[in-house]
Amino acid sequence: MPGLLVVFVVSLLVLWALDAVAGRFGLYRLVWHPSLFRLAAFVCVFGAFAYFLF
Amino acid sequence: MAAVDSTQRTPAFRQVLVEALREEASVWLLVVKTLIAFFLTGWIAMRLALPSPSSAMLTTIIVANRQSGMVLAKSFYRGIGTVVGTLVAIVIVSAFAQQRVLFLLSLSVWIGLCTAGATLYRNFKSYAFVLAGYGTALVAVPVINAPLNVFDSAWARMSEVLLGLLVSGVVSEAVFPARMRDVMRRTGREQFTDFIAFVRGAVGGVVPREAMENAHLRFVRAAVTLEDLRSSVVFEDVETRARSNHLRLFNQRFMATSTSFQSLHHLINRLKRAHRERAANALIRLYAPLRKGLDGPLGAGLAAQALLPPLVDARKAIDADVVSLRASLADAQDLRDFDTGAALIRRFADELHDYVESAAALQSSRPFPTISAERVRFDRGNDFLGAGIAMARATLTMLALGAFWIQSAWPFGSSAMLLATVFAGLFATAPNPTRTTWIVMLGYLCGMTMAFICLFFILTQVDGFGLMAVCVFPFIAVGLVMMFTPKTASFGLGWAFGLTYLLGLNNIQVFDPAHAINDAIAQIIGLGAAAAAFVVIPPAVGSPWLRRRLMARLRGQVALAANAPLPGLRHRFESVNNDLVSQVVAQTEPGSADSRALIAWALAVHETGRAVIEMRHDMAGRDVPDALRPYLATALDRLARFYTSPDVATYVAARDAVATAISGVCEHDGQAYLLEHLSLIRMALLDSESAVAAYMPDAPLAKEIAHAP
Numbered sequence: 063m064p065g066l067l068v069v070f071v072v073s074l075l076v077l078w079a080l081d082a083v084a085g086r087f088g089l090y091r092l093v094w095h096p097s098l099f100r101l102a103a104f105v106c107v108f109g110a111f112a113y114f115l116f
Numbered sequence: 117m118a119a120v121d122s123t124q125r126t127p128a129f130r131q132v133l134v135e136a137l138r139e140e141a142s143v144w145l146l147v148v149k150t151l152i153a154f155f156l157t158g159w160i161a162m163r164l165a166l167p168s169p170s171s172a173m174l175t176t177i178i179v180a181n182r183q184s185g186m187v188l189a190k191s192f193y194r195g196i197g198t199v200v201g202t203l204v205a206i207v208i209v210s211a212f213a214q215q216r217v218l219f220l221l222s223l224s225v226w227i228g229l230c231t232a233g234a235t236l237y238r239n240f241k242s243y244a245f246v247l248a249g250y251g252t253a254l255v256a257v258p259v260i261n262a263p264l265n266v267f268d269s270a271w272a273r274m275s276e277v278l279l280g281l282l283v284s285g286v287v288s289e290a291v292f293p294a295r296m297r298d299v300m301r302r303t304g305r306e307q308f309t310d311f312i313a314f315v316r317g318a319v320g321g322v323v324p325r326e327a328m329e330n331a332h333l334r335f336v337r338a339a340v341t342l343e344d345l346r347s348s349v350v351f352e353d354v355e356t357r358a359r360s361n362h363l364r365l366f367n368q369r370f371m372a373t374s375t376s377f378q379s380l381h382h383l384i385n386r387l388k389r390a391h392r393e394r395a396a397n398a399l400i401r402l403y404a405p406l407r408k409g410l411d412g413p414l415g416a417g418l419a420a421q422a423l424l425p426p427l428v429d430a431r432k433a434i435d436a437d438v439v440s441l442r443a444s445l446a447d448a449q450d451l452r453d454f455d456t457g458a459a460l461i462r463r464f465a466d467e468l469h470d471y472v473e474s475a476a477a478l479q480s481s482r483p484f485p486t487i488s489a490e491r492v493r494f495d496r497g498n499d500f501l502g503a504g505i506a507m508a509r510a511t512l513t514m515l516a517l518g519a520f521w522i523q524s525a526w527p528f529g530s531s532a533m534l535l536a537t538v539f540a541g542l543f544a545t546a547p548n549p550t551r552t553t554w555i556v557m558l559g560y561l562c563g564m565t566m567a568f569i570c571l572f573f574i575l576t577q578v579d580g581f582g583l584m585a586v587c588v589f590p591f592i593a594v595g596l597v598m599m600f601t602p603k604t605a606s607f608g609l610g611w612a613f614g615l616t617y618l619l620g621l622n623n624i625q626v627f628d629p630a631h632a633i634n635d636a637i638a639q640i641i642g643l644g645a646a647a648a649a650f651v652v653i654p655p656a657v658g659s660p661w662l663r664r665r666l667m668a669r670l671r672g673q674v675a676l677a678a679n680a681p682l683p684g685l686r687h688r689f690e691s692v693n694n695d696l697v698s699q700v701v702a703q704t705e706p707g708s709a710d711s712r713a714l715i716a717w718a719l720a721v722h723e724t725g726r727a728v729i730e731m732r733h734d735m736a737g738r739d740v741p742d743a744l745r746p747y748l749a750t751a752l753d754r755l756a757r758f759y760t761s762p763d764v765a766t767y768v769a770a771r772d773a774v775a776t777a778i779s780g781v782c783e784h785d786g787q788a789y790l791l792e793h794l795s796l797i798r799m800a801l802l803d804s805e806s807a808v809a810a811y812m813p814d815a816p817l818a819k820e821i822a823h824a825p
Contacts, residue, residue, distance in 0.1 A: 085358030097184070097289035100354075 069115065073108040080107075142182075145292060147596045150180040153287040154592070155585045157280050162581065162623050166279070167272045170621045175280025177596070177612050183296035184288040185352030191281040192351060193244035198277045200244075201251020202270040209256050213263035219256075220518040224537075226252060228511030231541045232503040239347055246541040249510070251277075253537055257530045297353040300345040304363070307338040307370060308420065308475050315377060315468070316410045323381050325805060329715045333701060335374045336718075340698040342367050343691075359478070366478060369471040371690035372726075376464040379723045379796065382806075383457055386799055395450040398441045399457040405433035406465060420476035427472060431465045452795055459792040463730070502662055505653060506544040513540045513649040517642070528638035535642030540649050549655055552606050553647040559595075559610020560643055564636045566591045566611070567618035572629055575619075584621070591615055614639065663700055667714065670696045670721055674759035677725035678752040682736060689725055693718070716807035721759065724800050728752060731793035741784055748790070751777040755797065758811075767801075767811035774798050 080103060083089075090096040153176040161169035179190045204226060212219040230249030234242040255273050259265045314331055346364070350357045380403075387396035409430030410423065438458050445451050514537045521529030539556070543549040574587045595615055598608025617639065618632060670693065677689050697718045701711070735748065751773040758770035778794045781787050801808060 081354040082358065085354035085356075088355060090354060096354075097293050101286060101290055 066112075069111045070108065073104065073111055076107050077104045143597060143600045146180070146182060146600050147593055149287055149291050150176065150596055151589065151593065152291065153180070153280075153284045156287065157283040158585075158621055159581060160283065161276060161279055164275075164279075165623060166276050167268075168276060168620075168622065170616055170619060171273070172276035172280040173621065174613065174616050175277050176284045177599075177616060179281060179284045180596075180599075181288070182294055182600075183299075183348075183352070184285075184293045185296035185348045187288040188285055188351035189240045189348040190243060191285050193240040194247055195278060195281055197244040197247025198251045198274060200248040202255050202274050204248070205252040205255035206266055206270055208252065209259065209263050209266040216260070216522060219260070220515065220522075223253060223256060224511045224514035224518065227514055227537055227541065228507035228509075231510040231544050232507035234541065235503045235506045235545050236500075239344055242545060246544075249541050250534070250538045253514075253534050257534060260530070295352065296345065296349050297356060300342070300349045300356070303338070303342055303345060304366070304475075304478065307335075307342060310338070311335065311370065311374065312410060312423075312472075316407065318377075318381065323385070325385065328378060328381060329712075329719070332374070332378060332715065332719060332722075333697075335370070336694045336697045336701070339367055339371050339691075339694045362474065362478065366471070366474040368687045368690060369467065369474055371694055372686060373464065373467040373471045375690065375722050375726050376460060376467050378719060379726065380457070380460045380464055382719070382723060382803070383453075383460060383796065383799065385805075386803055387453060387457075389805075392450065392453060394445060394447070395453040395457070398445060398450075398454055399461065402434060402437050402441055402458060403461055405430040405437070406468070408433075420472050423472050424469070424476060427465070427469045431462075431469065434461060434465055452791065455788065456792045456795045456799075459789075460796065501665065505655070509649050509653040509655075510537065510540045510544070512653070513537065513645060517645055526638075528634050531635060532638040532642035532645065535639055536645040536649070539643060539646035543646075543650070544655065546655075550647055550650040553643060553650060555606040556610035556613075557640065557643040557647065559598075559607040560614035560639060561610075562607075563595055563611035563614030564618045564639065566594075567615045568629075568632060568636070570615075571619055571632065572627065575625065576627060588619065588621075663710065666696055666700045667717060668760075670700070670714075670717060671759045671762065673721050674725045674728065675756035677728040678732075678756040682729075682732060685729055685732075686726075689729060693722060693725070713807065720800060720803075720807045724755065724759070724797055727793045727796045727800070728755065731790060731797075734789055734793065738789070740787065740790070744780055744784055744787065744790075747773075747777040747780040751794070751797075758808075762808070762811055764811050764813050767808065768813060771798075771801050774801060 077100070081100070090099070093099045154173050157176050158169050158173045161172040166172065175194070179187050179194060181187045181190060208219065208222050208226070212222055227249040230245045234245035234249075236242070237245065251273070255270045256266065259269045342363070346356070346360065346367075350360050356363070384396050384399055387393075387399070406427075409426040411426070442451065442454060442458075445454055514533060517529070517533040517536050520526070521533055526532075539553055543552055546552050570588060570591050575584060578584060578587055592612060592615055595608050595611035598604040599612055601608070614636075618636060620626065673689060673693055673696070676692075677685065680688070697714070700714050731748075732752075740748070751770075754766070754770040754773035758766040774794060774797055778791065778798060781790045781794060800806065803809065804812070
């Protein structure tokens with residue numbers, strides 16, 4: 063359980079970095095539903111970590 | 117005729133209906149979103165077999181909010197508060213598990229400290245402090261009889277709260293998100309157009325003092341509102357986050373520009389009043405090119421971009437006019453006044469240009485490239501004694517109930533104590549906490565009665581999560597609708613909390629009427645104790661005492677301007693000023709004597725403080741002869757002393773020190789730039805309409821200004 067929490071926090075950081083880049087260049091303006099897109103991106107990141115680590 | 121009438125009436129009726137429905141619909145959308153989060157959290161918590169799913173569900177109600185930015189901001193700080201709270205709980209339990217007195221003492225002091233911290237912050241940061249406090253109690257108190265379980269208790273509480281936050285965040289972001297970004301954009305745009313329109317209207321004329329005061333209040337409010345919005349929107353919108361510094365800069369420049377603008381107009385007003393028409397008219401003419409510079413459609417973004425070249429031209433025109441206008445004046449006094457005003461006009465034109473520039477860049481897809489070297493922050497003005505009162509109240513409430521708990525050995529004493537602590541902390545910064553707590557208590561009572569009916573007459577008949585959700589739905593929905601309707605917000609809050617608390621939904625539902633009734637009584641007593649605490653130790657917010665202290669701090673800002681280290685001082689001065697003024701404004705009735713005294717002082721402080729800062733910048737940047745420095749230092753020191761403790765003696769001392777400094781500067785060649793600031797300060801001191809007029813030795817004492825806080 064703690065292992066997963068660490069992964070979760072790390073993926074939050076990754077998402078934050080992605081957000082910073084996307085916000086800098088206004089990439090989210092090209093997306094229909096930005097928050098849904100962010101959520102999906104987060105699930106992808108988190109899933110990828112889980113897939114490769116466990 | 118009848119047909120005509122009905123066609124005329126129908127649209128009006130339909131419009132009313134549509135508007136009412138739209139408002140209702142927004143409330144119900146919010147309720148539906150909250151309920152989705154509520155039951156989803158409950159379901160996940162039960163699947164994960166967390167010990168108390170109902171506290172996870174309670175979290176979703178607590179963070180429920182209209183805009184997703186608010187939800188995320190509140191969640192963020194609630195998360196931080198919970199983590200800190202549980203960690204402290206582990207420390208306290210590990211240190212004082214065997215000592216109930218020390219245990220309660222340390223717990224209540226910690227909670228008091230957190231409550232005090234909460235009063236020092238506006239918006240959700242203060243919430244993080246409150247939570248760190250009572251989060252500790254929620255973890256530590258239930259395990260007091262079995263200290264070894266503290267780790268499990270901490271783990272459970274943390275998972276429940278974080279789960280609730282996660283689900284709320286996802287739901288509010290993904291299901292019909294309401295964006296606060298748009299509100300912020302609109303506020304920023306309005307601030308810009310309002311200010312530019314005001315400047316445009318004022319250029320080339322005299323603005324009456326009242327219009328100036330009203331405008332000042334409006335600008336202060338605009339600056340503080342924008343900062344408040346920014347601090348929440350950064351959680352919701354990534355582009356805003358990337359541009360956060362730029363927004364701050366925009367706001368800082370706004371404050372700086374409006375201060376210079378006010379100084380300029382006060383100067384012109386003073387010259388007019390003193391019948392120095394020649395100097396005043398020369399200044400007005402010098403100022404005129406700006407009007408041409410500001411002509412054009414208003415609006416941030418592209419429209420602001422279009423304003424930039426004319427403003428540059430206007431600045432050049434002003435530079436060109438200075439020489440010819442100066443040549444038209446002969447009198448030495450006129451010349452000095454003109455120089456002071458010309459310096460102010462130049463400063464104002466430069467600042468206006470910067471402000472328009474940052475407004476123009478706000479909407480471009482590229483972030484603003486030149487973030488200035490000066491630290492861009494919005495500082496707040498805080499009052500530590502008010503915080504001390506909040507601390508004493510929270511600590512004493514908890515100690516009193518803790519002592520009662522120990523003495524009476526009441527099995528539900530701990531839950532009464534917990535709830536009292538929670539509300540003593542939560543409402544410490546509310547404007548009328550006794551009343552609010554009372555209403556929440558009534559809501560709690562109704563909610564718990566409903567919970568009793570729901571639990572023992574309905575839930576006993578059904579089985580499974582789906583049916584449970586259907587049966588709880590009508591009860592909780594009523595509470596949420598009230599919670600999201602501004603008029604009944606406190607009552608609905610109590611209702612939703614009480615209902616969720618007493619239902620105590622869990623995998624293995626406990627049906628124990630005696631326990632439920634005892635628990636309900638404990639909750640009511642806890643809330644009553646919190647309300648009583650607010651009566652016994654009344655909150656500082658809104659009291660004349662705190663207002664006086666805030667005013668004293670506002671005046672102390674001049675001392676800050678005179679003494680604090682220079683880097684970043686301009687921004688610090690402006691932002692603390694505006695925060696203090698808006699705090700006092702929130703506590704005074706508009707139009708009352710207090711309010712007028714406040715504005716009078718605020719204007720004086722703004723003007724003199726800025727002049728002092730500019731003068732210190734010039735002193736630091738240029739070569740001031742050593743013989744001159746002591747005079748200037750004395751003048752600054754006396755000014756600071758007058759503003760910190762205004763009376764006739766300090767007023768005379770400040771006035772004379774400034775006059776001495778001016779004559780000292782006149783004796784040295786090439787120091788004329790200091791003269792501009794000094795004569796501005798002097799004129800502000802001699803202004804018979806400002807707040808300082810009450811301290812002039814020969815003036816009849818204007819009571820309401822002299823004795824105003």
